[in-house]
Amino acid sequence: MRLRVPRSFRIFVLTVAAFCGSVFAQAWPSKPIKFIVPFAAGGANDLMARAAAEGASKVLGQPVVIDNKPGAGGNLGSALVAKSAPDGYTFLISAAGVISNPLIKKNNPYKDSDLVPVAMIAVSPSVVVVSAQSPHHNLKDFVEASKHGQGFHFATAGSGSTPHFVAEMLNTRYGAKLIPVPYKSGSEGASAVMGGQVAATSEASIVALPHLKEGGKFKALATTWTRRMTVAPELATAVEQGFSELQIAHWAGLHAPAGMPPDIMDKMAAAIDAAMKNPAVTDRLKTMGIEPVGGSRASFNEFVNAERARLATIVKASGMTDE
Secondary structure, three states: OOOOOOHHHHHHHHHHHHHHHHHHHHHOOOOOEEEEEOOOOOOHHHHHHHHHHHHHHHHHOOOEEEEEOOOHHHHHHHHHHHOOOOOOOEEEEEOOHHHHHHHHOOOOOOOHHHEEEEEEEEEEEEEEEEEOOOOOOOHHHHHHHHOOOOOEEEEEOOOOOHHHHHHHHHHHHHOOOEEEEEOOOHHHHHHHHHOOOOOEEEEEHHHHHHHHHHHOOEEEEEEOOOOOOOOOOOOOEOOOOOOOOOOOEEEEEEEEEOOOOHHHHHHHHHHHHHHOOOHHHHHHHHHOOOEEOOOOHHHHHHHHHHHHHHHHHHHHHHOOOOO
């Protein structure tokens, strides 16, 4: 026999739960907060994470600790956060992989619904580069030349990486003939371009710019974000060169484990937004080729949903898989 619970009692329980959740959120944060970075220290994601942690810590009045958990293309750290308690003290420094991995990996260790978007931090625009000796001077010439013969080899940081999506966007949307060649990391792919093993790659601005400005080992064909970089305004975007659909970057955001109280996520989003408006933080990022973004929780949700839909079409059109 099913026990009937009076409606008034159910309402009472829900009211108490909501009240307790509100009180808990108001007391947050009462101890240090952890940002899990799913990549090694020193990369674009890590640098953006540290800038966000520094700025958010000042706003929230609690230390924000960086914990690097690299491995499995970002999935090790992402899965760790997905399984964490949603108490407001563990967040993921997310990247494009948090969207693309569930799209291309058959046995992904977490679902889209396990991680909730909280805030955008910043973007490190991708730069399509060739070796300094390459005969190509812009993206249009490069794409047209690739259509002849057997095409060009294009270094990536593995299946589903940002360079992989750049190559497949050019292939599926603009008829390029680029053959993705996976390397263990973006740095290895960049070295392959310099050494002439592959024709080109797409790399984060913080990696590409030093070789463009100082070493002269790279030649930039285009950047792949929606506007020119503050620190390198001379570099034209792909959009300006007629590739309106080639818009992608190495971005960093903040995701939380599902079930975290909305009040806490709103407070964290506001703290990140304030950090990305602090000149002491943003000026340092811009000198490295990183563009601060910030914004609200709602705006980041819109970005993530739009990226998921957009990247899904590329995955389907190109047959991209993790095999």
